[in-house]
Each structure stands twice: as C-alpha cells, then as structure tokens.
Amino acid sequence: MTERISGRVVTPTGIVQQGCVEINGDRITAVAEYPSIRDGHWIVPGFVDIHTHGGGGHTFTTGDADAARSAAGFHLAHGTTTLLASLVSSPYELMHEATAAFVPLVEEGVLAGIHYEGPYLSTVRCGAQNPDFLRDPSLDELSALITLGKGAVRMVTIAPERAGALDAIRLLTGQGVVAAVGHTDATYDQTRAAITAGATVGTHLFNGMRTPHHREPGPVYALLNAPGVVCELVADGIHLHDGTLNLAVSAAGPERSALITDAMAAAGMPDGEYELGGQAVLVADGVARLARDGAIAGSTLTMDAAFRRAVGAGVSIPDAVRMTSLTPARAVGLADRVGALVPGCRADLVVLDDDLNVVRVMQAGAWV
Incomplete structure (x- = not known):
C-alpha cells in the first residue's frame, strides 16, 4: 500500500x-x-547520528542491551532514525561484553552499529575519557572484537601518535571498519600519516585535540584539509562557538561536515548527577561536566536541536539536512540505505514545522 x-x-x-x-x-x-x-x-531525511553515548536517562557505555534499546528510542523520538552506539574508554572485558550484547540490536535494526571512542586515546587530550583505561592499540583486541561483532563494529576512534596506531588503522580499514582520529595530541604530520593509513573521520573536531596554531596546525587543520575526511561537529553552542561551526563548515563543506550529538544519558533529562565511563558527571543548565575537573563530558544534545542550532548559526536548510543525514551516513558506509529522500532508500523521514x-x-x- x-x-x-x-x-x-x-x-x-x-x-x-x-x-x-x-x-x-x-x-x-x-x-x-x-x-x-x-x-x-x-x-527531511531521518537524522543519522554516528556518535552518541546515550539519552533519556539511559546509556550505551555499560553494555546493557535494555538501556541501549531505551536510549535509541529516546533519540528516535527526536528524529534520529539511524544511530551508532558509542562506547567510551573501558577495559577489554567490557568492550567484549557490550559488543556481544549489542550485536542482536544491530541485527534487529535498533542500532546501526557500534563505535568505540577509545581506549586508544591520548592521556593529554583525554577530556572526559577515563585515564585509567587508556592504552596503546592492540591488534589482537581489535581483531577479536571485529570478529565478535559480525559486522556491527562500524567505527573506532584512535589517537595517531600512540604506538601501533597506524597499524591499527590499517587493520580497521582492511576489515571495513571506519578509523577516526580523535582525543589526540598529534602533530599535523602525525595526523596526515593517519589519514594516509586510512583514517576518514575526525572525532568531534576541535574538542579533545591539540589546539591549532599557525606554526603547528595540529590535527584540526590536517583533518579540515583532507578531501577524504568527514569532520564531526557538535552544534550545541558549548563544544563549538557558532562562528567556529561556520568556519569548519565553510572549510570542509556540507559534504564533509557531519553533525553529531555526542550525547550522554542526561540528554532529555533534568540537571543533576550522572555517570559516564565510571566517572561522576554533573549537569547544570544542560551542560555536562566531569565532577573531578570540570571537563566537558559529552552533551545533552539531540539531533533535532543540533539541526536547529546549525540553521540558526547561518547554515542553509539543505546544507543542514545533508550534515545531519547523508554526510554522516556516507561517513560510516550506510549511504546506500539511509540518509536521503530518494527512491530505493529506506523510508526514514522527519516532519518538521516552520x-x-x-x-x-x-x-x-x-x-x-
């Protein structure tokens, strides 16, 4: 019918x-x-969020399948019809358990895949990642997780300056998994080496990265300058000033700019105390920060709010649509199925008022 x-x-x-x-x-x-x-x-097409840790009081980071289903349902109500469950840095045992728990949800279509944000990240730029769990990339770990995931593992964020990072990036891309650069203190040249090895995504650009400098541009400029890299942008006015958001979109274009939420469990919930990766998080005025040092700890953003923020900052509606749908879908290899209102794609759409x-x-x- x-x-x-x-x-x-x-x-x-x-x-x-x-x-x-x-x-x-x-x-x-x-x-x-x-x-x-x-x-x-x-x-507009259903939103595609390739980086989120939870929402509606529920989290992906503990590997609980029921919580994951509820978090996905929360974001679905805000227009996100395709979503990657993002873990944070954790012991291998938790990564293994979470992967096994989420595979059935991927097969069912509740989740579009799994994103490991860590643990192969920089201690200097760890942000809200738990420093106790950070370590160099392990090819054995990654191989075992990819096998366990049976196609569910979609993306892994790595700091390219860590020992073994380039080999890990080659392993990932050789297995059809997207390698992302993030939480990194890498130089421009180290970042370029990661891109040459196969990295194609910049994890929440500017955040958790060496600050750009005109004599040492670091990872931000390397990622913005790379034609094959999609740059994640958190459009909440907290992670990025609207002027910075516009600069990044102007440099990369909507074809390489993907809006993400980086949301944690507190999205859609009252201010208060929460948890992320075994660390206490305090949310005040909708801003999530680690209790121990005040570092930004994800967001309380939803994709519809990110869409409105980008348009309010001056991004055209067609460009904002691309940045919340087709560009992120393409970044993680799903553009043949979702992300656009064209014949043959899955019937995912959002109806918006004026x-x-x-x-x-x-x-x-x-x-x-």
Missing part, C-alpha cells in the same frame, strides 16, 4: 517546494512535485 507525505521536501539536490514522498512498505518509491500542494511542513521542531517521525515506513 502506497502512502504519500507532502510538504517542502529536501532532497540531495535541493528543495521541492510543493513535493510529495511516496512510500511503499519500508522503501521510498518516488519523490515528485505536486503543484496542488501548498506549503506544508518540512519533510520552527524546525519535530512533528512526526517515520522509520522504515512506520510512524513512530
């Missing part, structure tokens, strides 16, 4: 002002112009 959703449809090639998306089953079958339609809501607030969400052809 065909369903038609009409309004201002945003496609990879622009806005169909008087448009209609035709759905049959769980697939988009057509996107067409219907002159009889007058305005209506915005129709203020860009979520009205309805569809995932795989079903309203949720």
Whole structure:
C-alpha cells in the first residue's frame, strides 16, 4: 500500500517546494512535485547520528542491551532514525561484553552499529575519557572484537601518535571498519600519516585535540584539509562557538561536515548527577561536566536541536539536512540505505514545522 507525505521536501539536490514522498512498505518509491500542494511542513531525511553515548536517562557505555534499546528510542523520538552506539574508554572485558550484547540490536535494526571512542586515546587530550583505561592499540583486541561483532563494529576512534596506531588503522580499514582520529595530541604530520593509513573521520573536531596554531596546525587543520575526511561537529553552542561551526563548515563543506550529538544519558533529562565511563558527571543548565575537573563530558544534545542550532548559526536548510543525514551516513558506509529522500532508500523521514521542531517521525515506513 502506497502512502504519500507532502510538504517542502529536501532532497540531495535541493528543495521541492510543493513535493510529495511516496512510500511503499519500508522503501521510498518516488519523490515528485505536486503543484496542488501548498506549503506544508518540512519533510527531511531521518537524522543519522554516528556518535552518541546515550539519552533519556539511559546509556550505551555499560553494555546493557535494555538501556541501549531505551536510549535509541529516546533519540528516535527526536528524529534520529539511524544511530551508532558509542562506547567510551573501558577495559577489554567490557568492550567484549557490550559488543556481544549489542550485536542482536544491530541485527534487529535498533542500532546501526557500534563505535568505540577509545581506549586508544591520548592521556593529554583525554577530556572526559577515563585515564585509567587508556592504552596503546592492540591488534589482537581489535581483531577479536571485529570478529565478535559480525559486522556491527562500524567505527573506532584512535589517537595517531600512540604506538601501533597506524597499524591499527590499517587493520580497521582492511576489515571495513571506519578509523577516526580523535582525543589526540598529534602533530599535523602525525595526523596526515593517519589519514594516509586510512583514517576518514575526525572525532568531534576541535574538542579533545591539540589546539591549532599557525606554526603547528595540529590535527584540526590536517583533518579540515583532507578531501577524504568527514569532520564531526557538535552544534550545541558549548563544544563549538557558532562562528567556529561556520568556519569548519565553510572549510570542509556540507559534504564533509557531519553533525553529531555526542550525547550522554542526561540528554532529555533534568540537571543533576550522572555517570559516564565510571566517572561522576554533573549537569547544570544542560551542560555536562566531569565532577573531578570540570571537563566537558559529552552533551545533552539531540539531533533535532543540533539541526536547529546549525540553521540558526547561518547554515542553509539543505546544507543542514545533508550534515545531519547523508554526510554522516556516507561517513560510516550506510549511504546506500539511509540518509536521503530518494527512491530505493529506506523510508526514514522527519516532519518538521516552520520552527524546525519535530512533528512526526517515520522509520522504515512506520510512524513512530
């Protein structure tokens, strides 16, 4: 049975002002112009969040499958129809347990995959990562986890200056896993070496990285300058000033800029005390910080809020749509299935009102 959703449809090639998306089953079958339609809501692709640790009071970081399902459901209500569960730095045993617990959720379609943010990160730039668990990359660990994941492991963030990092990046990319550069004190040249080895994502650009300097540009400029690298951006006004967000988007373009939430369990919840990777987190005025030193500890962001923030900062709606859907989908190898309102893609879409607030969400052809 065909369903038609009409309004201002945003496609990879622009806005169909008087448009209609035709759905049959769980697939988009057509996107067409219907002159009889007058305005209506915005129709955009379902958001794709490739970096989030939880939300709605639930976390991915402990490897609890029920909590993961609830966190994914929270973000789904905010328009995120495709989501990677991001772990934080932890012992191998927890990584193993979490991977085993999340594989069925990936097979079911609740999650699109797993992202290990660590533990192969810089101590100097660890941010809210638990320093007790940081270590050099292990090819044996990674090989075992990839095998255990049966395709569920999608991305691993690594600091390229750590011993064995380049070999780990080669191993990952050889197994079809995205290698990301993040939480790093690497120089420009070390970052370029990681890109040459196969790294294709910059984890929350600017945050958890050596600060750029005109005589030592460090990882930020290396990632922005690399044509094959997608740069993650946290558009919450806290991780990045709106001016910095605009600068990064101008440099990389919407084709290489991916909005992420980096959300933790406190997203959508009241201020108070929370936990991330075994560390106490205090949330005040919606800002999450480690209790021990005040470091930013993820965010309380949702993808619809990130979308609105980017548009409010001056990013055009078509570019913001690309940055919240097709670009992140392409970054983790999912662009053949999700991320755009085009025939053949999964019927994931978000209906937004004139203020860009979520009205309805569809995932795989079903309203949720």
